[in-house]
Amino acid sequence: MSRIFNFCAGPATLPTAVLERAGGELADWHGTGMSIMEMSHRSKEFVGVAEKAEQDLRDLMGIPDNYKVLFMQGGASSQFTMIPMNLLRGGSKADYINTGQWSTKAIKEAKRFCEVNVAASTEGNNFTSAPSQAELNLSPDAAYVHYTPNETIGGVEFDYVPDTGDVPLVADYSSSILSEAIDVSKFGLIYAGAQKNIGPAGLCVVIVREDLLGNTIEGTPTMFDYKVAADNGSMYNTPPTYSWYLAGLVFEWLKEQGGVEAMAELNRRKAEKLYGFIDTNDFYANPVAKNNRSRMNVPFTLADAGLDKTFLAESEQAGLMNLAGHRSVGGMRASIYNAVPEDGVDALIAFMADFAKRHG
Numbered sequence: 001m002s003r004i005f006n007f008c009a010g011p012a013t014l015p016t017a018v019l020e021r022a023g024g025e026l027a028d029w030h031g032t033g034m035s036i037m038e039m040s041h042r043s044k045e046f047v048g049v050a051e052k053a054e055q056d057l058r059d060l061m062g063i064p065d066n067y068k069v070l071f072m073q074g075g076a077s078s079q080f081t082m083i084p085m086n087l088l089r090g091g092s093k094a095d096y097i098n099t100g101q102w103s104t105k106a107i108k109e110a111k112r113f114c115e116v117n118v119a120a121s122t123e124g125n126n127f128t129s130a131p132s133q134a135e136l137n138l139s140p141d142a143a144y145v146h147y148t149p150n151e152t153i154g155g156v157e158f159d160y161v162p163d164t165g166d167v168p169l170v171a172d173y174s175s176s177i178l179s180e181a182i183d184v185s186k187f188g189l190i191y192a193g194a195q196k197n198i199g200p201a202g203l204c205v206v207i208v209r210e211d212l213l214g215n216t217i218e219g220t221p222t223m224f225d226y227k228v229a230a231d232n233g234s235m236y237n238t239p240p241t242y243s244w245y246l247a248g249l250v251f252e253w254l255k256e257q258g259g260v261e262a263m264a265e266l267n268r269r270k271a272e273k274l275y276g277f278i279d280t281n282d283f284y285a286n287p288v289a290k291n292n293r294s295r296m297n298v299p300f301t302l303a304d305a306g307l308d309k310t311f312l313a314e315s316e317q318a319g320l321m322n323l324a325g326h327r328s329v330g331g332m333r334a335s336i337y338n339a340v341p342e343d344g345v346d347a348l349i350a351f352m353a354d355f356a357k358r359h360g
């Protein structure tokens with residue numbers, strides 16, 4: 001078997017050990033003579049898999065008992081809609097912090113349902129930083145405050161958790177969940193599309209404080225009501241069973257690696273190496289404020305954009321895949337999630353140094 005280094009922003013690389021295990025039990029899961037994706041979601045086998053995945057996630061993140069863990073569908077993008085529908089709870093206003101394209105999309109959806117106060121925006125500097133706590137213009141009557149701890153496209157990450165007092169804090173953790181320890185009790189709701197640090201696409205994990213459930217806006221479809229999902233163990237309808245199972249394998253793998261603390265240390269090392277290299281080589285640049293540089297998504301440009309195509313072609317030949325920046329911004333982006341090994345970052349830096357020498 002040969003595996004390349006995959007820097008895709010999502011769907012992203014998965015741990016090889018997880019894929020090998022899934023492959024080994026694909027056609028005959030634990031002697032049942034069936035694959036896990038051919039079983040009823042209500043079978044004791046699958047319910048066991050589902051419950052273990054939830055428990056492992058609870059252990060990894062230290063999720064308090066008064067939080068529900070929901071395994072939803074529709075991606076993180078559907079949460080942009082479900083959040084106002086579920087969390088306005090009779091209110092008519094929500095605060096949003098805008099640090100990039102994903103926050104902007106969340107704002108657009110929320111505006112269908114309520115008045116949105118943009119509590120801070122870094123659009124003025126082309127989304128190359130996150131606002132400080134002092135810059136947040138929070139409304140006392142907001143039903144919740146929404147932010148994006150890590151903007152996947154711009155590569156901008158908050159270096160603190162906003163303090164919103166008694167107003168529930170809602171976080172789109174799609175691209176940085178499980179990359180370091182967080183204090184879940186500071187949040188009203190955390191959500192994350194699976195296809196980066198959790199598992200394959202098709203699943204979106206929602207972690208929500210119980211007291212926020214059960215007060216949806218009128219007309220909320222059954223499938224969009226968190227309480228319905230919570231009351232039915234995320235099985236009101238047929239869940240994406242294979243994605244859920246694979247997420248469970250990733251959670252087990254994370255535990256074996258030493259949990260989120262070990263990931264945080266590894267991710268810090270990988271990011272420091274890559275940014276350190278970019279900062280000391282004139283051929284490459286990253287525009288993001290140093291304290292807001294994402295540990296997960298590292299965008300960078302070449303001194304001569306005319307060399308972008310050559311860079312991508314040569315990097316692919318070197319087994320370094322999916323380094324093109326988001327289609328909306330161009331340039332390059334290396335996504336270095338939990339499952340990207342340090343060797344991959346070392347190989348990327350070696351390639352970049354050699355490329356700069358030959359073309360710089």
Ligand code: PMP
Binds near residue numbers: 009075077150152194
């Ligand atoms: N939020 C963030 C921060 C993301 O990175 C993404 C996907 N890249 C989304 C939301 C949208 O996720 P999905 O495609 O699962 O709807």
